Amino acid sequence: MKDSRRTLLISLPVAILVIVAVFPFLWMAVSAFKPLSQLYTIPPQWLPDPPTLANFKNVLFESNIPRYFVNSLIISIGSTFLALVFAVFAAYGFARFDFRGRSAALAFVLIGQLLPTATVIVPLYIVLNYLGLINTYLGLILVYLILTLPLSVWMLTGYFRGIPKELEDAAIIDGASQLGVLFRISLPLVTPGIIAVTLYSFVATWNEFVFALSFATEKEMKTLPIGLAEFSTEFDTDWGAVMAASFVMTLPIALIFLVMQRMFVSGLMSGATKG
Amino acid sequence: MTLRNISPGVWFILPTMLLLAALIVYPMLSTAELSVTDANGAFSGMRNFNVAISAPSTRLILFNTAYYVIGSVVFQLLLGILAGILLNQHFAGRSLVRSLMLIPWVVPGIVAAMTWAWMFHTDYGIINYMLMQVGIISEPIGWLTNPNTVMPALIAVNAWKMFPFVAVMVLAGLQSVPEELYEAVRVDGASFWHEIWHIMLPQLRPVLVSITLLLTIWALDGITIIYSITGGGPANRSMIFPIQIYVQAFEYFEFNRAAALSVLYFLFISVIIVLYMRVFAAQEKD
Numbered sequence: 001m002k003d004s005r006r007t008l009l010i011s012l013p014v015a016i017l018v019i020v021a022v023f024p025f026l027w028m029a030v031s032a033f034k035p036l037s038q039l040y041t042i043p044p045q046w047l048p049d050p051p052t053l054a055n056f057k058n059v060l061f062e063s064n065i066p067r068y069f070v071n072s073l074i075i076s077i078g079s080t081f082l083a084l085v086f087a088v089f090a091a092y093g094f095a096r097f098d099f100r101g102r103s104a105a106l107a108f109v110l111i112g113q114l115l116p117t118a119t120v121i122v123p124l125y126i127v128l129n130y131l132g133l134i135n136t137y138l139g140l141i142l143v144y145l146i147l148t149l150p151l152s153v154w155m156l157t158g159y160f161r162g163i164p165k166e167l168e169d170a171a172i173i174d175g176a177s178q179l180g181v182l183f184r185i186s187l188p189l190v191t192p193g194i195i196a197v198t199l200y201s202f203v204a205t206w207n208e209f210v211f212a213l214s215f216a217t218e219k220e221m222k223t224l225p226i227g228l229a230e231f232s233t234e235f236d237t238d239w240g241a242v243m244a245a246s247f248v249m250t251l252p253i254a255l256i257f258l259v260m261q262r263m264f265v266s267g268l269m270s271g272a273t274k275g
Numbered sequence: 276m277t278l279r280n281i282s283p284g285v286w287f288i289l290p291t292m293l294l295l296a297a298l299i300v301y302p303m304l305s306t307a308e309l310s311v312t313d314a315n316g317a318f319s320g321m322r323n324f325n326v327a328i329s330a331p332s333t334r335l336i337l338f339n340t341a342y343y344v345i346g347s348v349v350f351q352l353l354l355g356i357l358a359g360i361l362l363n364q365h366f367a368g369r370s371l372v373r374s375l376m377l378i379p380w381v382v383p384g385i386v387a388a389m390t391w392a393w394m395f396h397t398d399y400g401i402i403n404y405m406l407m408q409v410g411i412i413s414e415p416i417g418w419l420t421n422p423n424t425v426m427p428a429l430i431a432v433n434a435w436k437m438f439p440f441v442a443v444m445v446l447a448g449l450q451s452v453p454e455e456l457y458e459a460v461r462v463d464g465a466s467f468w469h470e471i472w473h474i475m476l477p478q479l480r481p482v483l484v485s486i487t488l489l490l491t492i493w494a495l496d497g498i499t500i501i502y503s504i505t506g507g508g509p510a511n512r513s514m515i516f517p518i519q520i521y522v523q524a525f526e527y528f529e530f531n532r533a534a535a536l537s538v539l540y541f542l543f544i545s546v547i548i549v550l551y552m553r554v555f556a557a558q559e560k561d
Contacts, residue, residue: 017376021378093288112299118540124302125525126309239399
């Protein structure tokens with residue numbers, strides 16, 4: 001008797017939790033496949049009948065969304081990769097050496113990660129403008145380092161710390177240089193960390209809104225989040241198309257998540273707490 | 276001290292530190308300078324601050340910001356803790372439910388915003404329809420256009436978006452609670468609520484302190500959801516501080532005034548960042 005009561009006590013809240021978490025996502029997907037006539041009905045129609053690809057056609061062939069998609073892809077990959085190059089060295093330095101100012105430098109990296117973007121948009125705009133980098137890929141790639149670099153340094157430092165120092169000491173005794181040790185011994189061992197950092201940086205830049213809003217104002221340079229936000233004004237809010245575009249934007253993230261859920265979650269967790 | 280005496284560690288971190296200094300320290304110093312000068316670069320003392328603070332909308336914006344941050348954090352914590360405790364129980368399909376729960380967190384912020392805006396639609400939104408079916412409301416509510424409902428609606432979106440993060444952290448925290456603690460009180464016939472109140476929550480305290488500070492910082496940074504759904508409207512009723520900075524700078528081109536706002540915003544947020552770093556440092560020591 002106690003068991004069935006317990007089952008009910010747990011399965012009811014579990015059902016509510018699942019509905020709350022999943023429903024908006026499902027509603028987006030369902031709406032994306034509805035023709036106009038079924039989107040604007042009272043009462044709402046639960047499922048598209050029959051499902052249509054018209055919204056996707058509209059988004060993929062008659063809007064700027066594909067261009068924004070490519071822009072986002074270039075900027076996200078560029079910034080992720082650039083941050084990774086710098087972060088590998090910095091993280092190794094933080095993890096392996098003790099020096100004066102080390103904890104202050106680490107604290108600074110953490111502050112960089114926590115700092116809200118709105119605090120620096122004005123001067124960054126002035127600097128980018130001065131350098132002629134407004135509305136360029138390079139401009140956003142550099143600015144996005146504010147997001148990706150502290151994060152990558154924090155996460156990778158943790159991974160490098162996880163490697164037994166004895167392994168490296170042995171190589172040093174055998175005559176390897178410090179850089180040789182980093183590239184031949186430590187780096188291959190932190191491959192899971194590199195993957196996690198890459199994914200998390202990609203997601204962070206893919207979703208970024210404020211910098212993109214401020215620094216990429218020309219139609220040719222806008223990123224996907226901004227394109228999506230403007231869809232409503234641009235087309236007098238064609239909700240079917242907005243939902244289809246949302247669907248398209250979520251796809252890469254969903255793929256990353258499906259393939260590497262475990263790593264993704266631990267990465268997000270360490271990204272938030274341990275850096 | 277010669278170059279050779281410098282630890283190799285310094286050389287490893289130097290490029291990154293220089294880059295971060297250029298991207299963060301320089302802009303912040305520049306913001307401070309802009310905040311005390313006028314459009315021609317002449318020193319103007321506290322004038323930008325005075326103008327920014329005495330603007331008629333400032334009180335409303337401060338109120339909105341506090342409303343949004345407190346509302347978001349409270350509901351994120353509440354939902355997240357409940358979900359975390361629930362997912363720590365044994366039931367069939369637990370790992371699937373754990374994955375599904377992460378959806379709000381994984382979906383891009385702008386996608387969440389657009390989806391909820393559609394769900395909140397006055398005439399064709401599913402939320403009004405469901406509430407009317409159940410009989411909670413008798414006629415459609417303009418959630419995002421009514422000055423009284425716009426903030427609660429936006430807070431709901433933000434709470435939905437971030438509660439899985441809290442749940443994951445709570446879950447991780449609960450998994451490190453030693454089983455003996457539960458057994459000890461179960462012998463005394465303690466109820467489930469007793470376990471939550473006297474074991475789980477005290478054990479989770481350090482985790483909860485640090486995520487509360489993080490959630491506060493993130494909510495203060497919450498431009499994406501609000502800007503893309505309402506743009507701060509109707510009539511500034513959902514305008515929060517960081518969006519005001521953006522609006523002053525890029526819609527009114529009042530860069531100096533925007534810089535003054537940025538300085539105030541930064542001073543406030545740095546208090547929370549310092550608190551967080553102290554908590555963080557204390558936890559690292561353990």
